[in-house]
Amino acid sequence: MGERSHQLYEKAVALMPGGVNSPVRAFGAVGGEPFFTARSAGPYLYTEDGERLVDYVSSWGPLILGHAHPAVVAAIAQAAADGTSFGTPSRLEVELAARIHAAMPAVERIRMVSSGTEATMSAIRLARAATGRSLIVKFIGCYHGHVDALMVSAGSGMATLGIPSSPGVTAAAVSDTVAVPYNDLAAVAELFDQRGAEVAAVIVEPVAGNMGVVPPVDGFLDGLRQITAAHGALLIFDEVITGFRVAYGGAQSLCGVRPDLTCLGKVIGGGLPVGAYGGRRDLMAMVAPEGKVYQAGTLSGNPLAMAAGAATLDQLALPDAYQRLEEMAIMLADGLAEAAKASGVPLTVNRAWTIFTTFFSRTPVRDFSQAQACSLETYARYFHGMLDQGVFVAPSQFEAMFVSLAHDPALISRTVAASRQVFARLAETQS
Numbered sequence: 001m002g003e004r005s006h007q008l009y010e011k012a013v014a015l016m017p018g019g020v021n022s023p024v025r026a027f028g029a030v031g032g033e034p035f036f037t038a039r040s041a042g043p044y045l046y047t048e049d050g051e052r053l054v055d056y057v058s059s060w061g062p063l064i065l066g067h068a069h070p071a072v073v074a075a076i077a078q079a080a081a082d083g084t085s086f087g088t089p090s091r092l093e094v095e096l097a098a099r100i101h102a103a104m105p106a107v108e109r110i111r112m113v114s115s116g117t118e119a120t121m122s123a124i125r126l127a128r129a130a131t132g133r134s135l136i137v138k139f140i141g142c143y144h145g146h147v148d149a150l151m152v153s154a155g156s157g158m159a160t161l162g163i164p165s166s167p168g169v170t171a172a173a174v175s176d177t178v179a180v181p182y183n184d185l186a187a188v189a190e191l192f193d194q195r196g197a198e199v200a201a202v203i204v205e206p207v208a209g210n211m212g213v214v215p216p217v218d219g220f221l222d223g224l225r226q227i228t229a230a231h232g233a234l235l236i237f238d239e240v241i242t243g244f245r246v247a248y249g250g251a252q253s254l255c256g257v258r259p260d261l262t263c264l265g266k267v268i269g270g271g272l273p274v275g276a277y278g279g280r281r282d283l284m285a286m287v288a289p290e291g292k293v294y295q296a297g298t299l300s301g302n303p304l305a306m307a308a309g310a311a312t313l314d315q316l317a318l319p320d321a322y323q324r325l326e327e328m329a330i331m332l333a334d335g336l337a338e339a340a341k342a343s344g345v346p347l348t349v350n351r352a353w354t355i356f357t358t359f360f361s362r363t364p365v366r367d368f369s370q371a372q373a374c375s376l377e378t379y380a381r382y383f384h385g386m387l388d389q390g391v392f393v394a395p396s397q398f399e400a401m402f403v404s405l406a407h408d409p410a411l412i413s414r415t416v417a418a419s420r421q422v423f424a425r426l427a428e429t430q431s
C-alpha cells in the first residue's frame with residue numbers, strides 16, 4: 001500500500017463508511033488498507049501509487065473483455081455524445097434486449113434495471129404476484145444482492161463479514177424466506193413436502209459464485225426444475241454472475257434447464273450499472289404497464305449502459321471467445337493447483353467453465369459449510385503475497401477468479417510463476 005493510496009483512504013474513511021462504496025472493497029476479510037485505482041486498461045489496474053497490477057477481479061465480474069476495451073469505450077463515447085439519458089424509450093434498449101433474448105430463449109421478454117439487486121428484488125415480487133404465494137426458497141451461501149427478503153444466509157460480502165443477516169432487515173421482511181443448503185436436493189424435496197403449496201419461487205445461482213465458486217452437483221438444477229414445476233412454484237435463475245460469463249447463453253444454456261425467470265447484471269452492462277430480469281412471456285406480461293406488478297426506474301435502460309452492454313456482447317459473440325476464456329481459466333486453475341501441490345499447501349480448486357475459486361482446504365467444497373471450513377487466514381496471506389507480486393485476486397475467499405479476454409497465456413504463466421513463490425512462503429511458515 002503506497003503513500004498516495006493511504007492518504008486517499010484516510011480521507012475516504014472520514015467521508016464514507018469503511019472508506020468504500022461497497023463493503024468487500026475494504027479488504028476486511030484479508031486485512032490491510034485497500035489500494036486506490038487511478039485508471040485501468042486491458043488486464044491491468046494502475047494504482048494511485050504508480051503500481052501496475054494484473055487484475056483477476058475484473059470489477060467483480062462485468063469486465064469480461066478486460067478494462068477499457070476500445071469497442072466498449074467507443075460505444076459509450078458515441079452514446080454519451082448523443083445524450084446521457086432520455087427518459088423515453090430508445091433504440092439501444094431494443095438492441096440489447098434482442099441480443100439477450102437471442103442468447104437466452106427462456107428470456108422471452110425482459111425488463112432492464114440498474115443493478116443485480118434490483119433484478120432479483122423485482123423477480124421475487126413478480127413471482128409472488130404470479131403465484132399468489134409468499135414463500136421464497138433460497139440457498140445458504142448464495143447472494144442475490146442486498147434485497148431485504150434475500151438477506152438470509154447470504155454469501156459474498158455477507159459471508160466475508162460473517163453477518164448472518166443484517167440489522168435493519170426486519171423479522172417480517174425475512175419471515176417468508178427459507179434458506180436450505182446448496183446442492184441438497186433432499187432438503188428442498190422435504191421442504192416442498194411440508195410447505196410446497198406456499199412456495200412462490202426457488203431462487204438459485206445455477207453455479208454458486210458468492211461462497212466461492214461451487215458448481216451444481218449432477219441432477220441438482222434438474223431436480224429443482226422438477227420439484228418447482230410439480231408444486232406450481234417458479235424457478236428463478238440468478239445469472240447475475242454466470243450470464244454471458246460461463247457461456248454466451250449463461251449457465252442455463254450449459255445445464256439444459258429452462259428457468260421461469262432469469263436475473264442478469266454485470267456482463268450485460270459492460271462495466272456500467274445495469275441489471276435485468278426476464279423470462280416467460282405470460283409472467284412478464286404481469287409487469288407494469290402491461291400488468292399490475294409495479295416496478296420502475298429513472299435510469300433504467302440508460303443509453304450509455306445499453307451501448308456498453310451491446311458492444312460487450314458483440315465481442316463475446318465472436319468465434320472462440322468462450323473457448324479462449326475457458327482455456328485461460330483452466331490454465332490458471334490447474335497452474336495454481338499444481339503450484340500449491342508442489343509446495344505442499346492444501347488447495348481445492350472448484351472450476352465451472354470460465355470461473356473458479358482456490359479454496360484453502362484439503363476436502364471438496366460443495367456447499368457453504370464446507371466453504372466456511374477453509375483456512376481464511378491462509379487465504380489472507382495468499383492474497384497479500386499475490387498483491388506483493390503485482391497480482392490482484394479477490395480480497396476474500398468467498399469470491400470467484402475472473403479471467404478476461406484481455407488476459408493471455410503468457411500473463412497467466414507469469415501469474416502461476418508468481419504464485420509458486422507465494423505458496424512456497426506459505427508452506428515455510430506452515431511447517
Ligand SMILES: Cc1ncc(COP(=O)(O)O)c(C=O)c1O
Binds near residue numbers: 118120145156210238
Ligand atoms: C449472483 C448475484 N446476484 C445478485 C447480485 C447483486 O448485484 P448488484 O451488486 O449489481 O446489485 C450479485 C452481486 O455480486 C450477485 O453475485
